[in-house]
Amino acid sequence: MHSETIEYTVEGDSFTGYIAYDDSASGKRPGILLIHEWWGHNEFAREEADKLAAEGYTAFALDMFGTGKQADNPDDAAALMNTALETPGAIEARFRAALEILQKHETVDADKIAAQGYCFGGAVALNMARLGLDLKGVVSFHGNLASDIEAKPGGVKAELRVYTGGADDMIPADEVSAFVEEMQKAGAKFELTSYPGVKHGFTNPAATGRGEKFGIPLAYDEDATRDAWEGATAFYRKLFG
Numbered sequence: 001m002h003s004e005t006i007e008y009t010v011e012g013d014s015f016t017g018y019i020a021y022d023d024s025a026s027g028k029r030p031g032i033l034l035i036h037e038w039w040g041h042n043e044f045a046r047e048e049a050d051k052l053a054a055e056g057y058t059a060f061a062l063d064m065f066g067t068g069k070q071a072d073n074p075d076d077a078a079a080l081m082n083t084a085l086e087t088p089g090a091i092e093a094r095f096r097a098a099l100e101i102l103q104k105h106e107t108v109d110a111d112k113i114a115a116q117g118y119c120f121g122g123a124v125a126l127n128m129a130r131l132g133l134d135l136k137g138v139v140s141f142h143g144n145l146a147s148d149i150e151a152k153p154g155g156v157k158a159e160l161r162v163y164t165g166g167a168d169d170m171i172p173a174d175e176v177s178a179f180v181e182e183m184q185k186a187g188a189k190f191e192l193t194s195y196p197g198v199k200h201g202f203t204n205p206a207a208t209g210r211g212e213k214f215g216i217p218l219a220y221d222e223d224a225t226r227d228a229w230e231g232a233t234a235f236y237r238k239l240f241g
Helices: 043-054 074-086 090-104 120-130 173-186 207-214 222-240
Strands: 002-010 013-021 029-035 058-061 108-118 137-141 159-165 190-195
Touching (some): 013 043, 029 043, 043 058, 043 108, 058 090, 090 108, 090 120, 108 120, 108 222, 120 159, 137 222, 173 190, 190 222
Parallel strands (some): 159 190
Antiparallel strands (some): 002 013
């Protein structure tokens, strides 16, 4: 297995991503663009990229906030996320820059690209699908489902898989139902799985400790994580053949 950091610039700012793939395999393979949580591009994002590489993909964990910009508490995480969200055009520009890096990588079939995101990253991935970017698939793990961007009929090219917690206070039931209605009206092909009793951030083993430390409704759930991962990898096998 090969992995390395990649430093790149977007509109003059420095970003640091992480790419992983099986260098013993020959030929081109699908690429998966991985978008981190609001904590920033950290070890969890890299570990998830490694897992995707072990499944036979080239995975690129992009950086949405900038080189070295990570948070270890909710206030700083919110500040990093909001700065990115409030900078006009920044999210799409940063996603497209990373997408181009992945598409041009020597191991990647540029026509077979998916995006996979967590929390903030899940929302980003879904918004890129709403914008009609040329992605084969999008997977969202506990990503926010509400958006200022509304999917247009026929505009969503990617097939979607959404995994959310049934007890996620940050993604309440009305937001889930509104998302389903939005995607049905847009004619998108999607599946949504809701896990009863599961809270926000359920795929990250650090979620429970952070929730307890900062008094926020986060919790890791091993069973939901396993099921969601198996669902996502089965989706990729179906999607890419």
